[in-house]
Amino acid sequence: MASQKPFIAEHIYADAQTGSTPILLIHGFNSNGAQDWDGQQWLAPLKAAGRKIIVVDLPAHGESARVDVPEDATVSKIVATLSEIIDNHGGKADVVGYSLGARLAWALASQRPERVNKLVLGGLSAGDPFAMLDYDAARKFADEGVTPEDEMTAMIASMAMGEGKDSHSLLNLMQGLGREPFDPSVEKPAAPTLLAAGLEDPMAGSVDAIEPFLDNNKTVRVPGDHFSALKSDAFKQETFAFLGIAH
Incomplete structure (x- = not known):
């Protein structure tokens, strides 16, 4: 184990x-x-x-x-x-x-x-970009490849995507941090x-x-x-x- x-x-x-x-x-x-x-x-x-x-x-x-x-x-x-x-x-x-x-x-x-x-x-x-992202759109981007309409969400969410990355873990971190801007x-x-x-x-x-x-x-x-x-x-x-x- x-x-x-x-x-x-x-x-x-x-x-x-x-x-x-x-x-x-x-x-x-x-x-x-x-x-x-x-x-x-x-x-x-x-x-x-x-x-x-x-x-x-x-x-x-x-x-x-x-x-x-x-x-x-x-x-x-x-x-x-x-x-x-x-x-x-x-x-x-x-x-x-x-x-x-x-x-x-x-x-x-x-x-x-x-x-x-x-x-x-x-x-x-x-500023604090993590406090301003559309996380529903970011997760849809990670799961389905649908690019968010919000440019900042698309740019920053893309940093959490790619081979070998745990996108949802990174997005959860961003969202958690963004709650205390x-x-x-x-x-x-x-x-x-x-x-x-x-x-x-x-x-x-x-x-x-x-x-x-x-x-x-x-x-x-x-x-x-x-x-x-x-x-x-x-x-x-x-x-x-x-x-x-x-x-």
Whole structure:
């Protein structure tokens, strides 16, 4: 009998110096921890700096459990689980999130400020497309190939489709998250925050609209679109400098 997968799988890379702050890395939608946080680019230099690294797979991704119904994967439930993970590794962490990972990192730092030391948010959109989708049409698209009339629903639902993807699990995750829409005017992190956005990234192009809601932040633009900005040397270098990691 196969063992049950965890709600949020965690992968620990530890060669940590005593007293150093762990780093929690949260990937984007339709990816996983290993895919977003490359071993040579991210893990090796972080380990060399003496930091414990916690890489998670979000629900419906990687080695985490599928999402059977939207109620299983709300922002609140994910934040509570991420908070427990940090608590199990010393109680406080530097948190780096990209895209969906940044949206959840924002919520984590806002709702559990005692858990977050410094915060890096890459590819964060000021809006919340998951809250605006027609999920009946999205599921019909996944099951029958009927393209939704709403262009945003068609575009985002298509990301959950394709060979090897559990479309309904990913759509359930989106719908669950969309029930607690991202609104920077409602909650904001207190931790020192680095905002990073790709120069050719339309999704994070509105990052300037987020800045007024932060009291202690720095904003940088790095080369690339929404997908390539994460892999840019500039994003990594800005992140490491912000976290005080020599590289």
